[in-house]
Amino acid sequence: MRIIPPLGGGQWDFNPQIPEDTFLIDYYFVDGRGNCWPDLRAAQVRELAPGDCTLVGMGAVADFRSGFPEGARYQVAVWVEDLQGMEPGGVELGEAVLIRELQGKTPTQMQLYATANGLAAFHLRFKYCHRCGGSLESAESGWARHCRACGEMVYPRQDPAIIVTIFDAAGRLLLAHNTAWPARRVSLIAGFINMGESAEQAVCREISEEVGLNVKPEWVSYVTTQTWPFPQSLMLAYEVHLPADYPDLELTPDGVEIEWARWFARSEYLDAVVSGEVSGPVNHSVAAALVRAWLDNHMGTPVRI
Ligand SMILES: [Zn+2]
Known part of the structure; x- marks a missing residue:
């Protein structure tokens, strides 16, 4: 199974309608x-x-x-x-x-x-230099900034963050509502990776903090990545399959970031979307691609741990 998310998942594509000796197709x-x-x-x-x-x-x-x-x-x-x-x-x-x-x-x-x-x-x-406080100016055709006073170069960075599909042994998907989102929107558990932390550890920590499940690192497997420069994240997508003998599937949202969370079977999720009870992740996001893959039956199959 391979997911190609809309942003950053494939090669640059050429528009065959455009003659080879032209350029500048879109201005935005x-x-x-x-x-x-x-x-x-x-x-x-x-x-x-x-x-x-x-x-x-x-x-x-x-x-x-x-x-x-x-x-x-x-x-x-x-x-x-x-x-x-x-x-x-x-x-x-x-x-x-x-x-x-x-x-x-x-x-x-x-x-x-x-x-x-x-x-x-x-x-x-990034208006001012972190070394000397001098003014920064655009450099390298806009892909860096340069300090006029001390010469320091500053480059744009992407912050690594994890996002995770969590399935119970029946293939139900955990979806959560974040307090910062519009009412009824649901998506996956996600968060930034802390200094000194592996991506798998971040997955386990975020799940524990946000919905109270205890996940072992060996249950975490890699799925895909997606750049999300709104403004500067690199999303690392993982999935977790809880074993059939997982002791307690009850969710305890932290009440700070996650207002509520619940398990959805595919049919329950589709019914909830159709009725307007929930709306899915935002367009073009890796979360939307992962949920779509689950609905298409590519994910969520119980696995033996
Ligand atoms: Zn400087």
Whole structure:
């Protein structure tokens, strides 16, 4: 079983509709907060102050200031360093759209927009040098920041986090509602990996903290990864199959992060979604891909430990 999540799960894809000698297929403003403005045109982008833009391409980087490379096939998202603080020279931005709710985009396009969002967030957050307090400026075509005073280079990082599908011996899936989410939304247990902690240990700790189950590291197995640059996470997905003799399946939500949690059989989950009792994980997330795989019967089969 192999899951290819929408963001970062496959190779960069080319759009066969685009002739090989053209590039710059999509222009998007992103603001580093998950929003984008999808109706920009090339002419509008060229009106922006040159230092405000970086192009995010097919594994390559083009610097807006040095012009557009020729002969390359790029799918491109554009970020601006601080959309709130700039006057985008005469550019009508129009309505913002949440990147993760864009429709009709390829996995590569979604990953480009997400990458651009992560870079924009990096530039928004890292204004001053951690060594000397000097001002940082964009460097390496927007993929780093540079201290004018001491020369320190700062690079964007992704924080490792775990997300886990937990199944009981009957193949039911544990879904939880986080206090920070809209009402009725459910998803998987997840959390950041602490300093000095392995991913498997983080899985066990998060499950214990959030719903009170005691999971042994040997029950944890790897599934896939997904970048989630909203603003800077790398999600490591695992699954846990509780053995048939697991003593107590009762869940005790921590009440801080997790408001409630329950076991769902597939039919129970589908009925709850149809009736509006719950809504599933957000589009394009690895959580949505994992839940979908479970519904498609690829996961959740009881295994002997
Ligand atoms: Zn410095």
